[in-house]
Amino acid sequence: MTKGTPDTGKPRRRPRYRGTHPRAFSEKYKEHDPTRFPGERAKVLASGKTPAGSHVAVLVAEVLAALEPRAGDTAVDATLGFGGHSSEILKRILPGGRLLALDVDPIELPKAESRLKALAESLGDAGAVRCVRRNYAGLRKLLESEGLAHGSDVILADLGVSSMQIDDPSRGFSWKHDVPLDLRMNPERGQPAGVLLSRMKKEEIGDFLRRLGDEPEAAGIAAALRETIEARRSEKPIHLLSTSDVAAAVDSAYKGLTSRDASEAKKSSLQRTFQAIRILVNDELAALESFLRDLPHCLAPGGRAAILTFHSGEDRRVKKAFAAGHADGTYAEVSREVVRASPEERHANPRSRPAKLRRAVRAR
Numbered sequence: 001m002t003k004g005t006p007d008t009g010k011p012r013r014r015p016r017y018r019g020t021h022p023r024a025f026s027e028k029y030k031e032h033d034p035t036r037f038p039g040e041r042a043k044v045l046a047s048g049k050t051p052a053g054s055h056v057a058v059l060v061a062e063v064l065a066a067l068e069p070r071a072g073d074t075a076v077d078a079t080l081g082f083g084g085h086s087s088e089i090l091k092r093i094l095p096g097g098r099l100l101a102l103d104v105d106p107i108e109l110p111k112a113e114s115r116l117k118a119l120a121e122s123l124g125d126a127g128a129v130r131c132v133r134r135n136y137a138g139l140r141k142l143l144e145s146e147g148l149a150h151g152s153d154v155i156l157a158d159l160g161v162s163s164m165q166i167d168d169p170s171r172g173f174s175w176k177h178d179v180p181l182d183l184r185m186n187p188e189r190g191q192p193a194g195v196l197l198s199r200m201k202k203e204e205i206g207d208f209l210r211r212l213g214d215e216p217e218a219a220g221i222a223a224a225l226r227e228t229i230e231a232r233r234s235e236k237p238i239h240l241l242s243t244s245d246v247a248a249a250v251d252s253a254y255k256g257l258t259s260r261d262a263s264e265a266k267k268s269s270l271q272r273t274f275q276a277i278r279i280l281v282n283d284e285l286a287a288l289e290s291f292l293r294d295l296p297h298c299l300a301p302g303g304r305a306a307i308l309t310f311h312s313g314e315d316r317r318v319k320k321a322f323a324a325g326h327a328d329g330t331y332a333e334v335s336r337e338v339v340r341a342s343p344e345e346r347h348a349n350p351r352s353r354p355a356k357l358r359r360a361v362r363a364r
């Protein structure tokens with residue numbers, strides 16, 4: 001990727017910090033180019049944290065065992081993210097293989113693409129990688145237009161959200177920064193979560209918090225959010241819901257708790273609540289259902305698919321689709337049990353704790 005400005009071609013200087021320490025996310029440089037600091041990255045990884053601006057891939061060895069990528073294979077990574085899984089797949093399908101990687105995220109996709117292309121070049125085949133901004137719901141059509149209508153040997157979907165999306169405050173994914181509530185993986189499409197929620201009735205908010213987040217205090221959180229939305233209507237200009245408003249709504253729904261576990265209970269509720277809003281805003285379950293419906297057509301005979309899910313609504317759908325495909329002979333083999341992260345991985349990367357991996361093999 002060129003670092004020059006479009007008009008002069010000269011390298012662009014990093015903006016000078018206002019103080020001795022960068023305060024704003026936009027002033028920090030490691031977050032935007034984490035692979036330039038491999039020593040730093042290794043140190044942070046060893047301390048059990050995710051290096052800024054990157055994402056630690058989950059269950060890598062298990063995903064590779066499920067997918068069995070071989071030299072010459074065609075592979076699809078339906079959720080490129082930082083490219084951790086893609087990099088490992090690429091190393092195994094070269095020489096002779098080809099990797100098609102998708103993501104809906106217009107901010108992170110070009111960065112992951114340049115990392116993967118550099119890897120492909122270092123492995124001797126710069127043309128082996130193609131990255132496309134696309135929703136995996138449309139994978140079947142994409143394969144047709146890429147000349148892969150006969151299907152791919154390997155397909156991976158690692159569902160959900162990346163650490164880069166959560167860590168970037170401008171994207172409104174986390175309660176750790178007080179910013180407008182957005183949560184769109186593709187901020188160029190649809191409406192920010194703050195806008196969507198402000199149009200919903202209390203009952204509708206409560207309903208999706210229960211369905212998509214399994215949130216026991218859904219009614220209380222919905223009532224508190226609705227109150228905030230109403231109060232904002234009288235403000236000029238109107239401020240849309242912020243990430244802190246959601247945190248305050250959770251806080252008020254759990255305010256009766258006095259036990260030592262109160263802060264843990266609130267933290268888990270915050271995670272469930274943000275997850276539910278994110279799934280709603282990105283219409284994630286509809287995309288997954290469409291992907292699962294088309295998956296048999298996207299796999300070549302004998303092709304292997306692996307799907308990593310992070311909550312029960314996703315895993316239920318994968319399990320059901322794989323079982324139905326096995327029963328009607330579409331899949332020759334499907335996982336009987338889910339594969340979970342080892343205690344060591346759970347400790348080193350807390351994101352891996354809810355992960356469930358399932359695999360299916362297309363009949364020949």
Ligand SMILES: C[S@@+](CC[C@H](N)C(=O)[O-])C[C@H]1O[C@@H](n2cnc3c(N)ncnc32)[C@H](O)[C@@H]1O
Nearest residue numbers: 057079081082083084085103104135136158287
């Ligand atoms: C958990 S991350 C993937 C991490 C990746 N496996 C890695 O090793 O870095 C999930 C990614 O999927 C993308 N994503 C989520 N839903 C999508 C969809 N329907 N279509 C395409 N990409 C999607 C997100 O933008 C995010 O970058």
